[in-house]
Amino acid sequence: QKEVEQDPGPLSVPEGAIVSLNCTYSNSAFQYFMWYRQYSRKGPELLMYTYSSGNKEDGRFTAQVDKSSKYISLFIRDSQPSDSATYLCAMRVLDSGYALNFGKGTSLLVTP
Amino acid sequence: DAMVIQNPRYQVTQFGKPVTLSCSQTLNHNVMYWYQQKSSQAPKLLFHYYDKDFNNEADTPDNFQSRRPNTSFCFLDIRSPGLGDAAMYLCATRTDGANSPLHFGNGTRLTVT
Numbered sequence: 001q002k003e004v005e006q007d008p009g010p011l012s013v014p015e016g017a018i019v020s021l022n023c024t025y026s027n028s029a030f031q032y033f034m035w036y037r038q039y040s041r042k043g044p045e046l047l048m049y050t051y052s053s054g055n056k057e058d059g060r061f062t063a064q065v066d067k068s069s070k071y072i073s074l075f076i077r078d079s080q081p082s083d084s085a086t087y088l089c090a091m092r093v094l095d096s097g098y099a100l101n102f103g104k105g106t107s108l109l110v111t112p
Numbered sequence: 113d114a115m116v117i118q119n120p121r122y123q124v125t126q127f128g129k130p131v132t133l134s135c136s137q138t139l140n141h142n143v144m145y146w147y148q149q150k151s152s153q154a155p156k157l158l159f160h161y162y163d164k165d166f167n168n169e170a171d172t173p174d175n176f177q178s179r180r181p182n183t184s185f186c187f188l189d190i191r192s193p194g195l196g197d198a199a200m201y202l203c204a205t206r207t208d209g210a211n212s213p214l215h216f217g218n219g220t221r222l223t224v225t
Binding site for chain 2: 004008032034036041042043044045046049051088092094099100102103104105
């Protein structure tokens with residue numbers, strides 16, 4: 001079992017929809033969680049990061065962490081065609097080591 | 113305003129012909145990483161540097177080597193590229209804080225013919 005699982009999609013939604021992107025993980029020691037957005041032929045770009053369970057909001061984006069279920073989510077409200085990209089979750093044991101554990105990414109297409 | 117710059121953006125090399133990919137950063141970050149990302153796959157860590165201290169992942173093939181001559185620059189050398197080495201190669205940096213986020217470059221897409 002891979003440490004981080006993420007449905008690759010593709011996920012296609014109409015403009016304005018609420019999008020839910022999810023990852024599950026197996027290592028209960030993970031405590032630092034990130035979401036990256038990657039446009040085609042570009043490097044990943046950090047969207048949000050959080051250490052704690054619960055919700056963290058930034059504009060149209062909300063990151064949610066449920067450590068008891070080992071499940072993290074990224075919600076995008078009022079989705080736009082410019083949100084079309086691959087979304088990668090990543091996580092790490094807090095204060096330990098330098099490597100991030102990435103999911104494979106979910107490909108999102110927002111249609112006008 | 114690019115802060116992690118990778119050159120070239122696209123590189124074509126022949127099977128077995130050595131190739132070097134470069135990364136530079138203007139962020140003055142201590143830590144630099146090289147990741148390999150194949151289509152629809154998670155980025156896979158190849159190496160990282162903490163300042164000049166080099167750390168090789170256990171499953172990184174010997175065919176891959178790296179140099180970091182100074183804080184700003186880092187190179188990935190592939191001594192004898194195989195068809196399976198075709199991928200996007202991503203450089204990333206971060207500050208010294210153990211939980212600071214990674215900043216990625218736009219990658220070099222390597223094609224092996």
